[in-house]
Structure formats: C-alpha cells, structure tokens
Amino acid sequence: MQYHSTRGESPAASFSQALLAGLAPDGGLYIPAGWPRFEPADFPPGATLAQVARQLIAPFAAGDILAPAMAEITADACNFPAPLVAVDGAGYSVLELFHGPTAAFKDFGARFLAASLTRLRATAAKPLEILVATSGDTGGAVAAAFHRRPGIRVAVLYPRGLVSPAQEQQLTCWGDNVRSFAVRGSFDDCQRLVKAAFMDPALRATRDLSSANSINLGRLLPQAAYHAATALAVWRREGRPASFVIPSGNLGNALACVWARHVGLPIGEIVLAHNANRTVPDFLSGLPWQPRRSIATLASAMDVGDPSNMERLRALYPGLPALQSAVTAEVVDDAAIRERIAADYAAYGRIWCPHTAIAAEVMARMPEARRRSAAWVIAATAHPAKFREIVEPLIGRAVPTPDSLARLYELPVAKEDLAPQLEALRGALLGAIPAARVQP
Numbered sequence: 356m357q358y359h360s361t362r363g364e365s366p367a368a369s370f371s372q373a374l375l376a377g378l379a380p381d382g383g384l385y386i387p388a389g390w391p392r393f394e395p396a397d398f399p400p401g402a403t404l405a406q407v408a409r410q411l412i413a414p415f416a417a418g419d420i421l422a423p424a425m426a427e428i429t430a431d432a433c434n435f436p437a438p439l440v441a442v443d444g445a446g447y448s449v450l451e452l453f454h455g456p457t458a459a460f461k462d463f464g465a466r467f468l469a470a471s472l473t474r475l476r477a478t479a480a481k482p483l484e485i486l487v488a489t490s491g492d493t494g495g496a497v498a499a500a501f502h503r504r505p506g507i508r509v510a511v512l513y514p515r516g517l518v519s520p521a522q523e524q525q526l527t528c529w530g531d532n533v534r535s536f537a538v539r540g541s542f543d544d545c546q547r548l549v550k551a552a553f554m555d556p557a558l559r560a561t562r563d564l565s566s567a568n569s570i571n572l573g574r575l576l577p578q579a580a581y582h583a584a585t586a587l588a589v590w591r592r593e594g595r596p597a598s599f600v601i602p603s604g605n606l607g608n609a610l611a612c613v614w615a616r617h618v619g620l621p622i623g624e625i626v627l628a629h630n631a632n633r634t635v636p637d638f639l640s641g642l643p644w645q646p647r648r649s650i651a652t653l654a655s656a657m658d659v660g661d662p663s664n665m666e667r668l669r670a671l672y673p674g675l676p677a678l679q680s681a682v683t684a685e686v687v688d689d690a691a692i693r694e695r696i697a698a699d700y701a702a703y704g705r706i707w708c709p710h711t712a713i714a715a716e717v718m719a720r721m722p723e724a725r726r727r728s729a730a731w732v733i734a735a736t737a738h739p740a741k742f743r744e745i746v747e748p749l750i751g752r753a754v755p756t757p758d759s760l761a762r763l764y765e766l767p768v769a770k771e772d773l774a775p776q777l778e779a780l781r782g783a784l785l786g787a788i789p790a791a792r793v794q795p
C-alpha cells in the first residue's frame with residue numbers, strides 16, 4: 356500500500372516512510388492510495404481485539420518492510436482490553452478505551468507507533484529522539500509507549516505549573532530513555548521549542564528527530580481496529596450496525612471510526628461530540644471553514660481550534676453535502692458537562708471523565724426514536740480518575756484509582772527545569788550524550 360499527501364504535492368510514501376515522517380513534506384497528512392474491502396464474515400467469530408487489528412491493518416502495511424512483523428506489532432499495541440459495557444437503563448453501551456498504561460485511548464496509537472518505530476530503527480546509525488510538546492495527555496501516552504524501547508529517546512516538554520498534579524506525575528515518572536522538561540512558559544512555548552529543535556543543525560547532526568504526534572498514520576490504524584472489533588461484536592449479537600458518539604478534538608479517534616466504516620465494517624452513524632471549541636460543528640452547519648484559537652474547557656484534551664485531521668476527513672468526503680451525510684456534530688458546554696457527570700452517576704452509577712460526559716450528554720439529548728433506531732455506543736476516552744479534581748465534587752465521592760495509574764503514582768519522578776529558548780533545549784539534549792557519541 357502506498358500513501359499520498361492530502362495536499363497532493365508530495366511523492367508517494369510507503370507505510371513505514373509515512374510512519375517515520377509523520378507529516379508529509381508538503382505539510383499535508385498521509386492517506387492510503389486505495390482502500391481494502393472487508394465483510395463482517397471475513398473476521399472469525401470470537402476474534403480478539405489484537406486479531407481484528409492484525410487482520411484489519413494487514414492490507415494497509417502490505418508490501419512494507421514492517422509487514423512480516425505486523426502480528427507482533429498489533430499484539431503489542433493491543434495488549435490491554437477495550438470492553439464494550441452496557442449502561443443499564445440508558446439504552447446505549449460504552450466502549451471503555453481507558454484500560455491502558457496511562458488510562459486514555461491514546462495508549463493504543465502510541466504503543467502501535469512505538470512498536471513500529473523500534474523495529475524500523477533497529478539498524479539506524481543515529482538514535483531517534485522523539486520530541487513531544489504536551490499540555491497533558493499525549494505526552495504521558497507517548498512516554499509510556501516508548502519507555503525502554505532500544506534506539507529511541509523521548510524528550511517531553513510541558514508548561515511548568517500548568518498541568519494537573521496527576522498529569523505531571525505521568526509526564527515525569529519514567530526515567531531511562533525518557534526525559535521530562537518543565538518549561539518556564541506556556542504550551543505554545545513548548546510547541547515553538549519543538550519546532551525550532553526540528554530545524555536546528557546542531558541537533559540534527561547527532562540524532563534523527565520525530566514527533567510521534569497525533570496526525571501520524573500509526574496512531575490512527577489501531578484506533579480503527581477497536582471500532583471494528585466493537586462493530587463486529589454488536590453485529591454478531593444484534594444483527595445491526597453500531598452507531599458511535601465520539602468525544603472529539605483533533606478528530607483522530609473519530610476519523611479512525613470513519614475509516615473502519617469506509618472499509619466495510621458494520622458501522623452506522625458517527626456523531627462528533629465537541630466541547631465549546633465549535634470549529635467543526637460550525638462548518639458542518641454550513642458556515643465557512645474557520646480555524647480559531649482554542650478555548651479552555653473542562654474537557655481539556657479536546658481544546659482544539661484547528662483540528663488537523665479535518666484534512667483527512669475532507670479528502671475522503673469532498674464537498675459539504677458528502678461530509679454532512681458521513682458525520683454529524685454536536686456541541687456541549689462546561690455547564691452541561693458538569694450536570695451530565697452528576698446526573699449519570701445518580702441515574703446509572705457510572706462515573707464519566709469530562710470528555711466522555713460530552714458523549715453521554717449527546718445521548719441524553721437524542722430523541723427517543725433516533726436512539727432506538729440503532730445500537731448506540733459512546734467512546735469513553737479517559738478514566739475519570741485522571742480528572743478527579745473536576746469529577747469528585749460533582750458526584751460527592753472519591754473516584755477509585757485504576758491499577759495502571761496507581762502503579763505510576765508510586766514511581767519516583769524526575770524533571771528538569773528549562774528556559775523557553777532553543778539554546779537551553781539544545782544544551783540539555785546535547786549535554787546528556789557522552790562526548791564519544793556526539794562525533795558525527
């Protein structure tokens with residue numbers, strides 16, 4: 356399988372080239388040159404998530420140097436479950452995507468990418484340095500996924516004092532090949548530093564740089580796999596397609612669901628559930644495409660004003676009418692998030708994170724007839740314990756900590772203070788390498 360850029364100005368790339376590059380040279384995003392076609396009957400009954408992932412992803416990696424390792428890579432990425440749990444009395448189910456090492460769905464994509472890049476870099480002359488600017492969730496998932504992978508180092512940059520205590524713990528508890536920098540500045544400063552580092556000749560002479568960011572093709576494919584496995588389970592049980600409500604920011608999770616439907620999985624409607632950042636809902640309602648600055652909300656991992664994966668969605672559905680028939684979008688504000696967390700705990704005993712609460716609110720607002728017309732599934736994108744400061748006052752009790760997070764909370768932390776200048780980052784990264792290894 357070959358990959359093209361959404362902007363059409365880059366040479367075609369192989370699967371592994373697309374994974375290594377992240378972004379295409381013309382600034383576009385990689386999309387497959389063709390689409391495989393599946394029927395539900397192609398997947399054996401009772402297939403595990405890892406088996407579905409292997410079968411679904413195989414044609415996307417066909418002919419690539421990674422193809423022979425794809426069974427191992429998918430098993431590594433999907434080594435924790437994504438259970439579908441009925442919400443009794445609510446008339447829908449919840450797909451729990453938070454059972455991985457950092458308790459959010461990003462663990463699947465980060466682990467797939469880590470397993471792939473480790474193999475691609477096994478014979479490389481220079482180390483691979485992954486630079487991640489993070490405002491919270493992504494950095495932890497990437498650090499966890501790449502921790503102790505040979506030939507790869509990770510530098511996590513986060514704004515000092517601007518992430519929650521639980522998030523900071525997840526960003527700083529790794530050690531070994533992962534370094535954590537508390538930058539004296541904002542998230543934008545962190546992002547600016549990472550971009551400057553990519554252009555810096557002194558850094559590029561000693562290492563290859565990568566970003567592992569959320570537009571990477573390798574983050575999307577395992578996400579398509581859990582949507583596929585869920586749709587197959589619903590299809591076998593109820594003989595009808597599953598419809599999804601997906602809490603969305605950069606649209607990576609929702610796009611993966613769209614791709615799964617596009618290759619033939621039994622998926623009905625796909626609803627993009629947004630917080631007050633309404634760039635996508637406004638566009639789908641017929642307004643011009645208008646990226647904007649993000650607004651801070653309770654569902655902070657979805658505070659995106661210029662969702663990059665929209666480019667992939669529009670490549671698949673050119674023209675507004677096609678897009679409008681492919682997906683719909685809803686907006687849920689902070690007040691409704693708070694009310695939904697309290698109400699659903701009282702009604703169903705379920706505790707939502709603020710992101711998941713947005714999808715639950717979309718279901719609560721849905722007219723009865725539409726709700727009955729499909730087997731509805733909401734995606735639970737993070738465990739509520741990651742957002743206990745928000746959730747606990749609303750439900751009046753403590754949120755139990757899952758084992759995965761409890762283990763992280765016990766690890767010692769180490770972070771390095773960093774001035775928001777390229778010279779400081781360069782000094783820190785180069786200084787850590789023994790002189791002998793700096794020689795080109």
Ligand SMILES: *Cc1c(COP(=O)(O)O)cnc(C)c1O
Pocket residue numbers: 459460461492493569602603604605606607608609656657710736737
């Ligand atoms: C990243 C994230 C989202 C948004 O996912 P996208 O793929 O960017 O749309 C939603 N919820 C949580 C908890 C996240 O970490």
